[in-house]
Amino acid sequence: MKSSVWKALTPEKKQRLYLFLILLIVVVGVSAILIYQAYNEHLHDHQREMVHIVKSRARIIEAVAKFDKQYSSNFPGGTREATLSQIRDAHKNFEGFGETGEFSLGELKGESIHFLLRHRHEYGTTSILPPENIAMDSLIATPMQKALKGESGLIIGIDYRGKEVLAAFEPVKELNLGLVAKIDLEEIKGPFIEHGLVALTCGLTIIILGTVAFFKFSDPLITAIRKSEDRYKAMFLKAPLGIAEIDSTTGHIYDVNEQFATIAGRSREDMSRIDWMSITHPDDVQEDLDNVSKLNAGEISGFQMHKRYIRPSGFPVWINMTIAPMRVDELGNPRHLCMIEDISDKKEKELLEGRLDRIMETSIYEIYIFDGNNLNFLKVNSSGVKNLGYSLTELTDMTPLDIKREYNKESFKELLDPIRNGGQDYVYFKTYHQRKDGSAYPVEIRLQYFESENPPVFMATVLDISERKKTEEHINKLSRAIEQSPAVVVITDREGNIEYVNPKFTDSTGYALEEVIGQNPRILKSGETPEAKYKQLWDTILAGNEWKGVFHNKKKDGTLYWENASIAPLKNDDEEITHFIAVKEDITERKKMETTLLDHETFIDSIVDNMHDGLISINRFNKVQLFNARAEKIFGWTSDEIMGKDLTILTPDDYREKHKVGFQNLVETGRSKILDATIEIEGLRKNGESFPLELSVSEMTQGEETWYVAVVRDILERKENEEKLRIAQKQLLASQKLASVGELSAGVSHEVLNPVNIISVQTQMLKRKIKDDERIQLFCDKVGNEIKRIQKIMGGLLEFSREGKTKLEMGTLREHIEKVIDLVEQEFNLDNIIFERKWCDRLVDVKYDPDKMRQVFLNLINNAKQAMPTGGTITISCRPIKVRGRQYHQFSFKDTGIGMNENVATKIFDPFFTTKSEQMGTGMGLSIVHGIIEEHGGEIEIETQEEKGTTLSINLPVAS
Structure with a gap:
C-alpha cells in the first residue's frame, strides 16, 4: 500500500517530500544544538556564580575570625567559638539559595570530617540523613575533602542525598575550615528541557503548516518555472548568438547552444569534452587569461574582446565574445555566461581596410581622395599631409584647386570630364603643388574616378618629382660639363x-x-x-x-x-x-718642360755635388732634406743614411741642447745671429770624432714652405796650422823674453851677488864678535834674512832665464801627482787642509819631463795652501778635452780659498808679480810654471772668484 502510494507520487512531489523531511531534520537538529549551547552558557554562568559565592563567603568568615581574634578574647569558648557562633546564627536565617542550593562548613577531626552547620535537606526526608561526621575518604564528601586540603575550585558530583550537584569549594584558612556551596543540576537543567520541548513543538507545527501551504501554493509557481525553463531552453538552443556556460577558473565548458557549436565548428557533445583555451588561437590566449584573472579577482564584473577560435580544420574564425557572471555552483566554482558572435566577415573587411590604409599611409606617393561632387578632400595620406604642410583637418575644408593654383574651375573640370564621363580610365598630367608656406614643388599625377562609391570619389596618386628634376638638371650640367x-x-x-x-x-x-x-x-x-x-x-x-x-x-x-x-x-x-x-x-x-727641368736639375745637382764646401738643407722641423757629396766626406754619413734625420746628429752632445733652442727661436721669430753670417762651431763625424767647422746659414722660402741652407767647411787642418803658428809665435816671444831676461840676469847677478856675498860675510863676522849685544844680534839676523831673499830672487831669475834641456817621458802623470801630495799632505793636514782626488775613468798618456812637472805640481799646491790661511780643500781632477780640434788631457787644481779679482788674475803669470808678503814669495813661481807648461806644448788656464776659490788647470797634449 505504502509502496503503491509512493510510486503514485510525481517526481516533483517526491522532491517536495524529501525537502520537507530534510527541513524537519534540520529544524530539530538546529533546535537541539541551540538548546544545548544555551544550556552550556547557563551552566557556565552558574559555575561562575557558585565560585563567586563560595569565595566571598569564605573571605567574610575569615574577616569575622580576624575581628574576633582581636576583640572577642573574653567570649566563652574563645575567639574561634565566637566566630562559629555568629556563623550558626546567620545560617539559621539563611539556609541556602534557589530551591536546592545550600552551604556546608566542616572541619577535620582525626580521619573524619565534622560538619558544623545543619544541612538544608536534613529534615523532611527519612531515606538519607546527613551524619555530623563522615570519613575523610567518603565519595559523597569530595568537595569538602578538597576544601580541607586547602584547594579551591568547582566540581560536579554526588552529595549526601545521592543527587548530582554542582559544588564550589574554598578553604577558610583563618579557622582551618572548609566551605562548600552546591546546587542540584536538575534545578539548572529544568528550564531548558521545558523550553526546548515548547520550541520543538512550535517549530514542528510551523513546518507542517508551512509545508502544507507550500504544497498548496507551489504548484502554479512550479508550472510557471517549468514553462520559463522551456522558454529559456528554446531561446538558449535557438538563439542567433553562440551561448555557453563555462567555468572561468578551469576553462571547462558545461553547455553550449547550437549556434556556439556551429561557430566553433564542433558538435555540442564535442564542446562538453574540451575547454575554451584548447580552441582559442595561441596569440589570443594570454589576453583572454588576463581578462579572466581580473574577472575572478573582482577587478571587473565582465569583459568583451575580439578573439579567434580554431576550428578542427585549422581555419580560424573571428568572434566578438562577451563574458558575464552567472552563478556559483554547488562546489563553489564561479560559472559565467559566454556569448559569441561570428565577426569573420566584418574582421576580414576591417583587416582589408587596415591593410589598404597602411599601404596608403606607407606609400611613397601622395594619395588624395576627394568628393566627386563638391571636390572637397575626404582623405589624404601622411605623405601628402607632410609635404603640403597642412593638417588633415585643414585639408578636409580644401579642394585640389587650393593647391593647384594654375587651374581654375573650368580648366579643372575639363581635366576631370574624360574620366567622369567614362571616356578614359585615368588622366595623367604634370603640375605643381603649392605648400602651406607658399613654396611649390613639381608633381606627376595619375587621377582615377570611382563612381560606385557613395558619394563618387576621385583618387589622385601623386609623385613628388623634385629630386628627379634636380637629377635631370644635374645630368644636364654633367653633360654640358663633359661637352665643354x-x-x-x-x-x-x-x-x-x-x-x-x-x-x-x-x-x-x-x-x-x-x-x-x-x-x-x-x-x-x-x-x-x-x-x-x-x-x-x-x-x-x-x-x-x-x-x-x-x-x-x-x-x-x-x-x-x-x-x-x-x-x-x-x-x-x-x-x-x-x-x-x-x-x-x-x-x-x-x-x-719636365725634360728641360730634369736637365736643369741634373746641372744643379752636378754643381752642388762638386762644391768644395758641404751643402746641407733642412726643413722647419730640423730634418735633413739635402746632403751633398762634400758633406758626405766631411761628416762620414751618406746622403741616404742622413736624409730625413734630425740635424742634431751632426752636433756634439755638449752643443745639442743649445742648437735645439737656437733653431726653435729661428723658426718662431725668423731671427738668429747665425742667419746670413759665418761662424765657427764644433761638428760631429759619424765615427764620433768632433772637429771645428765654419758655418754659414741662409733662409729660403718656396710657397708656404721655409727651408734653411747651411754651407759648412771643415777647418780642422786650418786650425791645426793656426795652432802651430800660435805656438811658434809664442815660443819665439818666450825665447826673446828669455833672451832679454837672461842677458839682464847674467849681468845683474854678478854685479848684485858679489856685494851681497861680501855683506853676508861681514854680517856673520859682526854677529860672532858682538855676541852679548842683543840689539846687534837682531840687526844681523834681519840683514841675513834680506840677503837670503835677494839670493832667492836672483836664483829664480837665473832659473827663469836658463835654457835647460827637457827630458821627456810618456805616462799618465797620476803617479807623480800622488808623490807630490804624499810629500806635503801630513804638513798640510796640520793646517786643516785636506786633499780630494777625482780621477777620470780613463787616463791617457802625455809626454812630460818628470822633474819639471813635479816642480809645476808643487808650485800649484803651495799656491793653493797659501790661499787658504784658515784651512780648506784642494781638489785634484782630470779629464780629456778637445781644443780647436786637438786632443788634450787636463789636470785641475782647485782650492776653496780667498780667490782673486779679475785685475789680479790677468797678472799672476808675470815675473815678480805677487800678492803675498815679501817674506812669503818672490813672484816667480807661476811664471816658472807657465814657462814649463809652454815647453811641453801645453796651456794653463785660471778660473777664480773672490771668496769662492781658484782653479788652475794645465792642458797637456795627448801623446800620439
Whole structure:
C-alpha cells in the first residue's frame, strides 16, 4: 500500500517530500544544538556564580575570625567559638539559595570530617540523613575533602542525598575550615528541557503548516518555472548568438547552444569534452587569461574582446565574445555566461581596410581622395599631409584647386570630364603643388574616378618629382660639363668600342665624332707604349678598379703626343660592368718642360755635388732634406743614411741642447745671429770624432714652405796650422823674453851677488864678535834674512832665464801627482787642509819631463795652501778635452780659498808679480810654471772668484 502510494507520487512531489523531511531534520537538529549551547552558557554562568559565592563567603568568615581574634578574647569558648557562633546564627536565617542550593562548613577531626552547620535537606526526608561526621575518604564528601586540603575550585558530583550537584569549594584558612556551596543540576537543567520541548513543538507545527501551504501554493509557481525553463531552453538552443556556460577558473565548458557549436565548428557533445583555451588561437590566449584573472579577482564584473577560435580544420574564425557572471555552483566554482558572435566577415573587411590604409599611409606617393561632387578632400595620406604642410583637418575644408593654383574651375573640370564621363580610365598630367608656406614643388599625377562609391570619389596618386628634376638638371650640367670639358672624355662598351667622345677629343686627336664611333681606341696607338702596359690596364679595369697611366699616342696626322689617362669601369645596379670611361689630358708640353727641368736639375745637382764646401738643407722641423757629396766626406754619413734625420746628429752632445733652442727661436721669430753670417762651431763625424767647422746659414722660402741652407767647411787642418803658428809665435816671444831676461840676469847677478856675498860675510863676522849685544844680534839676523831673499830672487831669475834641456817621458802623470801630495799632505793636514782626488775613468798618456812637472805640481799646491790661511780643500781632477780640434788631457787644481779679482788674475803669470808678503814669495813661481807648461806644448788656464776659490788647470797634449 505504502509502496503503491509512493510510486503514485510525481517526481516533483517526491522532491517536495524529501525537502520537507530534510527541513524537519534540520529544524530539530538546529533546535537541539541551540538548546544545548544555551544550556552550556547557563551552566557556565552558574559555575561562575557558585565560585563567586563560595569565595566571598569564605573571605567574610575569615574577616569575622580576624575581628574576633582581636576583640572577642573574653567570649566563652574563645575567639574561634565566637566566630562559629555568629556563623550558626546567620545560617539559621539563611539556609541556602534557589530551591536546592545550600552551604556546608566542616572541619577535620582525626580521619573524619565534622560538619558544623545543619544541612538544608536534613529534615523532611527519612531515606538519607546527613551524619555530623563522615570519613575523610567518603565519595559523597569530595568537595569538602578538597576544601580541607586547602584547594579551591568547582566540581560536579554526588552529595549526601545521592543527587548530582554542582559544588564550589574554598578553604577558610583563618579557622582551618572548609566551605562548600552546591546546587542540584536538575534545578539548572529544568528550564531548558521545558523550553526546548515548547520550541520543538512550535517549530514542528510551523513546518507542517508551512509545508502544507507550500504544497498548496507551489504548484502554479512550479508550472510557471517549468514553462520559463522551456522558454529559456528554446531561446538558449535557438538563439542567433553562440551561448555557453563555462567555468572561468578551469576553462571547462558545461553547455553550449547550437549556434556556439556551429561557430566553433564542433558538435555540442564535442564542446562538453574540451575547454575554451584548447580552441582559442595561441596569440589570443594570454589576453583572454588576463581578462579572466581580473574577472575572478573582482577587478571587473565582465569583459568583451575580439578573439579567434580554431576550428578542427585549422581555419580560424573571428568572434566578438562577451563574458558575464552567472552563478556559483554547488562546489563553489564561479560559472559565467559566454556569448559569441561570428565577426569573420566584418574582421576580414576591417583587416582589408587596415591593410589598404597602411599601404596608403606607407606609400611613397601622395594619395588624395576627394568628393566627386563638391571636390572637397575626404582623405589624404601622411605623405601628402607632410609635404603640403597642412593638417588633415585643414585639408578636409580644401579642394585640389587650393593647391593647384594654375587651374581654375573650368580648366579643372575639363581635366576631370574624360574620366567622369567614362571616356578614359585615368588622366595623367604634370603640375605643381603649392605648400602651406607658399613654396611649390613639381608633381606627376595619375587621377582615377570611382563612381560606385557613395558619394563618387576621385583618387589622385601623386609623385613628388623634385629630386628627379634636380637629377635631370644635374645630368644636364654633367653633360654640358663633359661637352665643354678641357679634358678628353671617351666612353666605350665592355669590348672597348667607342660609343661617345667629347669635342675636346676631336681637338686633341684630329678625329671627328663620326670617324671614331664603333672604333677601338687602338687607332691612337703609336707603338711607343709597351704591350705589357695595355695588359695591365685591361686586367685592372676588368677587375672593377681604376687605372691611371701615361700613353705616347699618335694623332690622325701622325704627330706623336703624350697624354695622361684615367680609365674606370661603369657599373649597373647589379654591379655589372657595362662601359668604360676614360678621362685624358694632353701633357706633351708638360713632358717637354719636365725634360728641360730634369736637365736643369741634373746641372744643379752636378754643381752642388762638386762644391768644395758641404751643402746641407733642412726643413722647419730640423730634418735633413739635402746632403751633398762634400758633406758626405766631411761628416762620414751618406746622403741616404742622413736624409730625413734630425740635424742634431751632426752636433756634439755638449752643443745639442743649445742648437735645439737656437733653431726653435729661428723658426718662431725668423731671427738668429747665425742667419746670413759665418761662424765657427764644433761638428760631429759619424765615427764620433768632433772637429771645428765654419758655418754659414741662409733662409729660403718656396710657397708656404721655409727651408734653411747651411754651407759648412771643415777647418780642422786650418786650425791645426793656426795652432802651430800660435805656438811658434809664442815660443819665439818666450825665447826673446828669455833672451832679454837672461842677458839682464847674467849681468845683474854678478854685479848684485858679489856685494851681497861680501855683506853676508861681514854680517856673520859682526854677529860672532858682538855676541852679548842683543840689539846687534837682531840687526844681523834681519840683514841675513834680506840677503837670503835677494839670493832667492836672483836664483829664480837665473832659473827663469836658463835654457835647460827637457827630458821627456810618456805616462799618465797620476803617479807623480800622488808623490807630490804624499810629500806635503801630513804638513798640510796640520793646517786643516785636506786633499780630494777625482780621477777620470780613463787616463791617457802625455809626454812630460818628470822633474819639471813635479816642480809645476808643487808650485800649484803651495799656491793653493797659501790661499787658504784658515784651512780648506784642494781638489785634484782630470779629464780629456778637445781644443780647436786637438786632443788634450787636463789636470785641475782647485782650492776653496780667498780667490782673486779679475785685475789680479790677468797678472799672476808675470815675473815678480805677487800678492803675498815679501817674506812669503818672490813672484816667480807661476811664471816658472807657465814657462814649463809652454815647453811641453801645453796651456794653463785660471778660473777664480773672490771668496769662492781658484782653479788652475794645465792642458797637456795627448801623446800620439
